[in-house]
Amino acid sequence: MPNKPEHPCRIALGDEGPLLVEGPVEVTCADGSVAVSDRFTVAVCMCRRSRMYPWCDTSHRRRKRPREEFRDPAD
Structure with missing residues (x-):
């Protein structure tokens, strides 16, 4: 019988x-290391930019998005 958590x-x-x-x-990482957190909610990095990988440090927010060129509204 499978183990069912409460x-x-x-x-x-x-x-x-x-x-x-x-x-x-x-969290078991690809290299076999295990990261443990006892926090009530954890943010696991999905972009691999975090300096605290596998935990998210919001590095994904630092990525700059392409700027739209200013356009003349008359065009």
């Missing part, structure tokens, strides 16, 4: 930014 783990997916997971959590 409350299922909640994970929030967004369009941009981190994956929000209700904690505490253990």
Whole structure:
């Protein structure tokens, strides 16, 4: 019989930014290392820009988006 937790783990997916997971959590990284957090909610980096990887440090916000060229409204 599968092990059923009292409350299922909640994970929030967004369009941009981190994956929000209700904690505490253990994350096994690709290199086999394990990161542990006992916080009630953790932000797991999905863009791999974080200096605290696998935890999000909001580095995804620093990415500059292409600027639209100024256009003459008369065109």
